[in-house]
Amino acid sequence: MPDLDDRPCVGAHSRPLRFLIATLVVGAYMALGFRLHLDRDAYQLLGIAMLLIFQLAIQRQPILALWVRSAPPLRLDSAFFVRWSLFSLLPLLEGVRSLANGDVARTGIYAAAIPGAFGLAYALQRMQAENVRQLGLCLLTAGGIGLLPLLLSRILPRILHIHMKLGPSNPMQQPALLPSLLTGGETLLIGLPLGFMVEEVFFRGALDTYLHRGEKTTGWFSAIYVSALWGVWHLPGQTIPPGRLLPTILGLIVAQVAVGVPLSLWWRRSGNLTVPDATHAVLDAVRAALG
Numbered sequence: 001m002p003d004l005d006d007r008p009c010v011g012a013h014s015r016p017l018r019f020l021i022a023t024l025v026v027g028a029y030m031a032l033g034f035r036l037h038l039d040r041d042a043y044q045l046l047g048i049a050m051l052l053i054f055q056l057a058i059q060r061q062p063i064l065a066l067w068v069r070s071a072p073p074l075r076l077d078s079a080f081f082v083r084w085s086l087f088s089l090l091p092l093l094e095g096v097r098s099l100a101n102g103d104v105a106r107t108g109i110y111a112a113a114i115p116g117a118f119g120l121a122y123a124l125q126r127m128q129a130e131n132v133r134q135l136g137l138c139l140l141t142a143g144g145i146g147l148l149p150l151l152l153s154r155i156l157p158r159i160l161h162i163h164m165k166l167g168p169s170n171p172m173q174q175p176a177l178l179p180s181l182l183t184g185g186e187t188l189l190i191g192l193p194l195g196f197m198v199e200e201v202f203f204r205g206a207l208d209t210y211l212h213r214g215e216k217t218t219g220w221f222s223a224i225y226v227s228a229l230w231g232v233w234h235l236p237g238q239t240i241p242p243g244r245l246l247p248t249i250l251g252l253i254v255a256q257v258a259v260g261v262p263l264s265l266w267w268r269r270s271g272n273l274t275v276p277d278a279t280h281a282v283l284d285a286v287r288a289a290l291g
Helices: 015-035 040-058 078-100 104-125 129-159 177-194 200-212 220-233 245-270 274-289
Strands: none
Touching: 015 040, 015 200, 015 220, 040 104, 040 200, 078 104, 078 177, 104 177, 104 274, 129 245, 129 274, 177 274, 200 220, 200 245, 200 274, 220 245, 245 274
């Protein structure tokens, strides 16, 4: 089956128009987040509606193409249902717990991870040996870039023998190993399927595909641009100190471009959302484990 990137672009959407539309879509998304005063969970849930509208009405491509770019047919075999069930289990349990606690937005996030697990099972069904190699390289590049600042902040004080203290004589406590591993594992198992419904699927599966379509070169500019949009997208829900709006925006753009560009490039090379999504989930899991 030919790659969807090789098919004619939607309607008369020229390259400049595609960049404008992508900017307006993210701008509208952010404006709703600000206007409705949404917390992080509700803001991400809003993205599901934005994603479906964008994919079906603007990009006019099948939903499956968000997860595997060539959108091969789905095989509903036993292995698929086993994968879907396994990746749905923790979101289902956590969703029931959140619902019992009355946390509606968080319950929605866990509920969204269940159809996300469907997409993940589909993408895993289509994983090739080359995709596994690309995942490893994506982890080394995007993962390495994303974790470098955190690792340096943990390692350098030890190397330089700087002992930070919480009190006059109490050394700063490190996270306990077992709770940290459990936190990281839970973050990973939720983040993997959730990325197939929010954030990663929006910025790589949808927007990056839309902007890069038709480019015969690497497309550095489109990769940088969609990653910059990803950076400013984080603004709603951020606590911004007075007078720190511009530094906050610049910091978000720099951080997300550094990680987002390799995520986009490996999404383009692999055509399988598992590659950037698993890298993103591992990043979040390590950050959560290290506190």
